[in-house]
Amino acid sequence: MDEILRILQTDGLIxxxxxxxxxxxxxxxxxxxSALVYLPxxxxxxxxxxxxxxxxxxxxxxxxxxxPRAIHDSKPKEVMRLGLAGVIGIxxxxxxxxxxxxxxxRWLVSGIALVTLVALGSGLRYRRAPTALxxxxxxxxxxxFGGFVGLAGPPVILLYLGGQKKIAEIRATILxxxxxxxxxVMLTFLVRGLIGIDAAIIGALLIPAYMIGxxxxxxxxxxxxxxxxxxxxxxxxxxxxxxxxxxxx
Numbered sequence: 001m002d003e004i005l006r007i008l009q010t011d012g013l014i015x016x017x018x019x020x021x022x023x024x025x026x027x028x029x030x031x032x033x034s035a036l037v038y039l040p041x042x043x044x045x046x047x048x049x050x051x052x053x054x055x056x057x058x059x060x061x062x063x064x065x066x067x068p069r070a071i072h073d074s075k076p077k078e079v080m081r082l083g084l085a086g087v088i089g090i091x092x093x094x095x096x097x098x099x100x101x102x103x104x105x106r107w108l109v110s111g112i113a114l115v116t117l118v119a120l121g122s123g124l125r126y127r128r129a130p131t132a133l134x135x136x137x138x139x140x141x142x143x144x145f146g147g148f149v150g151l152a153g154p155p156v157i158l159l160y161l162g163g164q165k166k167i168a169e170i171r172a173t174i175l176x177x178x179x180x181x182x183x184x185v186m187l188t189f190l191v192r193g194l195i196g197i198d199a200a201i202i203g204a205l206l207i208p209a210y211m212i213g214x215x216x217x218x219x220x221x222x223x224x225x226x227x228x229x230x231x232x233x234x235x236x237x238x239x240x241x242x243x244x245x246x247x248x249x
Contacts (some may be wrong), residue, residue: 007201012045020058020206021213022236027062028217029229032153032174034059034210036113036237039150040106040244048097048105050199052150053189056182057203058210063179073172081132082173083180085139086152090184093147094192100148103246108149113241116154121234126159135159143181147188152181 007013016038023037035055042051063070100108118124130138138159146152156177160170189195222229 007198007205010045010198010202013202013205016042016045016054016202017206017209019240020209022240024062024210024213025217026233026236028214028219029233032157032178033233033237035151035153036116037240039109040113040241043102043106043109043244046199046202048100048102048149049189049194050196050202051105052097052185053195053199054203054206055150056186057200058206060179060182060186061207062210062214063175066175067179070172070175073168074176075169075173078135079173079176079180082135082139082142082156082177085136086143086146086177086181087184089140089143090147090181090188093144093149094185094188094194096144096148098192098194105149106244106246109151110241110244112145112149112151112154113237113244116151116158117234117237117241119154119158120161120230124158129165130159139177142177143184146181146185150185152185153178 019038019041020034023034026033026037038055039051042054045051046054097105138155142152142155145155153174156174160173165173186195
């Protein structure tokens with residue numbers, strides 16, 4: 001109890017809760033994007049590894065009810081191929097993370113979020129069906145990103161979002177891939193001693209905000225107005241990444 005009371009006094013905890021809440025709403029709009037909102041804000045208050053670890057703790061709880069449906073909607077062989085490549089890339093990303101200064105981490109997170117946002121907003125996509133080799137290469141790069149700056153999603157999202165697959169399969173593939181990489185990053189952090197009890201408790205404390213935001217996002221989303229909802233999501237991501245830049249400290 002004393003540990004929880006101490007952590008409740010963590011600087012910026014209310015901002016982390018708000019970031020998680022809006023991150024979950026964005027995920028409800030788009031099916032992805034929670035890390036793009038949360039990490040730029042979290043990096044202002046937590047060490048890089050703690051920011052990523054706290055996100056994984058609350059982020060692994062939300063998708064659990066969706067896993068059975070995602071397995072049904074996806075192609076397990078393709079997901080496992082992506083996931084295996086991602087798992088292979090994660091240790092390299094974590095190695096790079098351990099040599100990264102907190103301020104540089106903030107620049108990288110906001111920079112990658114900005115590039116992803118521009119690519120999504122401009123309609124830049126890979127339009128062909130990805131080959132097995134391309135999918136594995138993308139999974140590997142995503143794994144590096146996931147271990148390095150906690151953003152495993154952007155390469156896979158940009159690969160699949162513009163393809164010819166049905167949207168249900170695309171969302172299921174991305175959800176399962178991110179779930180696999182979250183587990184792998186967490187295990188790698190544990191093996192390397194990079195996750196402390198503080199980060200785990202902060203992540204657990206943020207679960208209610210994440211679940212409430214996700215429910216709201218899913219409830220108010222209307223496919224008939226998908227473009228408007230995406231614009232709102234992009235605006236939220238933009239605000240988050242701008243506040244995460246060190247120049248505004």
